[in-house]
Amino acid sequence: MLQPPPAQPGMREDEIDTPALLIDLDAFEHNLDRMAALLRPTGARLRAHAKTHKSPVIAHLQAARGAVGQCVQKVAEAEALAWGGVPDILVTNEVVGDAKLARLLALSRIARVAVCADDPANVARIEAAAAASGQRMAVLVEIDVGMARAGVAPGPDAVALAEQIAGSPHLAFGGLQAYHGAAQHVRTAEGRQEAVGRAVDDTRRTVEQLRQRGLSCAIVGGAGTGTFELEAASGVYNEIQAGSYCFMDADYRRNRDGVSDGFQQALFVLSGVMSAARPGLAVLDAGHKAVAVDSGLPLVWRREDVRYTGASDEHGKLEWGAETSGPRLGEKLRLVPGHCDPTVDRYDWYVGVRGGWVECLWPVAARGGLA
């Protein structure tokens, strides 16, 4: 069952029921415009990552500002986008299992869909699935450029897998997936430069080795909000996969000297005080079921005198010092999530607000899309 929306267009912001997932539309549109402006001089294309927003509405707004397509992590996310009219989708992940591959090939009939691989047996299964559906599918080779997770080693292993793809009758070699997500959360600019520098070197070397074997990379993709200007300036990456930039979160805000400075906080959880029975403590109706805490606790927006100090399933604790007075029972506060992507996944609806009014509702179309 879908949850009913916590607001309707035309309401005042303070009438929104809590907890609710808010988009500050002015800040959000600023972020979309700013990313387009930052990438324009680099020549790198934006393929925005929908693992953040899970919304065809937002994908279309990004496309209107020049994004060439969308990235997703999951087949279920690809479905939500394709069914919402998004024409060009890259699954930046391995897809394993015949049921998932059949779903992906079904989407190929209504959108351009590509997928990543890091295993020869998996490539053979993708070829078999494509052959069975009578279609061709582009497959990128994922290389491990520092995440120590998925991906083959840069260099000869990647070239061998690319040659297998290129030699498969129903597959096309689509390029390289070279994502160093961890680099984005290194706190200093020097640290991020060093990590991305190694990823760029590995990727450049692999692109060159592929070129020597006659294989060109239509896509050399990677990067995220924390580092994208480095990859965009590298001359190697041609597609930037940033997602969080449209919303931002408390974790990205902790980066110092950010290459991504200038993005505004656009995503909030609106939460209400449901108990204020103890002195110096208020209890919010948003615990970690309503705001993801895997990358730290949320911040209270424009209330630096009040701290969110603990999250249980359905409760958040607010504390403050003697110099200030705490929020009242029933008061509604905006929280800045520690991590935007998994917070979005907790909700069925975005509530778009501007100037104190509810302007729109958008479904979080791929919420819960784990497959």
Added chain:
Amino acid sequence: MLQPPPAQPGMREDEIDTPALLIDLDAFEHNLDRMAALLRPTGARLRAHAKTHKSPVIAHLQAARGAVGQCVQKVAEAEALAWGGVPDILVTNEVVGDAKLARLLALSRIARVAVCADDPANVARIEAAAAASGQRMAVLVEIDVGMARAGVAPGPDAVALAEQIAGSPHLAFGGLQAYHGAAQHVRTAEGRQEAVGRAVDDTRRTVEQLRQRGLSCAIVGGAGTGTFELEAASGVYNEIQAGSYCFMDADYRRNRDGVSDGFQQALFVLSGVMSAARPGLAVLDAGHKAVAVDSGLPLVWRREDVRYTGASDEHGKLEWGAETSGPRLGEKLRLVPGHCDPTVDRYDWYVGVRGGWVECLWPVAARGGLA
């Protein structure tokens, strides 16, 4: 949009798509029976907590074994139960805001619904909402017996609030809510006994003071899976609000000398290996979007040689020592979630399995019910 179910009844377990939320039906039914057997000699009633299962189907199975009703944390959870035919529901939480109170009173027309309060102004709003709807509602006083979160102090503050409720024309004083959730996660039996002992003393004293003012407590409720035998034996608590016992999780399994020994692990996340490109490492398709990690990482079921060592949004890392061989690409493994309640909230469907076959699908009806 709801996600499609990852299986159909009649499939083999190894055909279930991943990630999926499994109930081992034999273990689950054992747990329901065992709780009924443990409580029968104590005289305490079971009002099982639906914050764990979020399912009217499971509520009815609990009622069939003697549960007198259900607890919920949220109005949205109460709705999912009442709409699914559950006749007796206690919101074990404060409900603040006229929109939520109106929803709760709407439910009162199809089910018996009670709510907790810890604030005089909130009691006045509940009275106003009940009057506006032309109904009476039972209100329990929540007392703080060790959580340091919501609830008034035991003793005179609680009595004063109870008198306000009893004196409100459209309210009935329903008793005390005295939940010490933190006591359940104390690792030693002695520590749990000490914490619950203090809660029992506070509650007993408050019940006695209420009695002296002519107020009797139809419900004295609290307790959970980690401590319920202590509260049930106290002679003070008459309703036990355990939820997790039906599923269990890795956190409860870490309790030593558990009063709740003898419950079996019945909830699993079925996850598939999506990448095995690096030696000694396999990547699962279940990260912290698919299995809650707020109370620790999941365990791998019946594979003590393999450890789940890290969760990112969509990936879980599996590692193992040189003495064993890791799982293959595409292999499916059962994970024991660190914390059952928020893990359930990530899914639209339960897949009930027995003897290696899919027996049923049940909707997680209150998934995402944050309001």
